[in-house]
Amino acid sequence: MTRLPGPDEGAGSxxxxxxxxxxxxxxxxxxxEDLAVWLARWQGRSPPSA
Known part of the structure; x- marks a missing residue:
């Protein structure tokens, strides 16, 4: 788990x-709405894909 990348703040923004x-x-x-931002940050893309 320590190798997971950090969240993409740009995608969240x-x-x-x-x-x-x-x-x-x-x-x-x-x-x-909060869930969509969280998902975008972890996927590194906006809008996030479900």
Missing amino acids: AARSRQAELTKPPGSLGRL
Whole structure:
């Protein structure tokens, strides 16, 4: 487990920015938005793939 790469903060930032551009009230998806950012950080891509 010590060889796992760290999270990609740039991808997390890009995921948050993308969420801000979507047509929905900010924070309306609750925990799902946080999960998408977490997933983007660990996959190193935004938007993350499921």
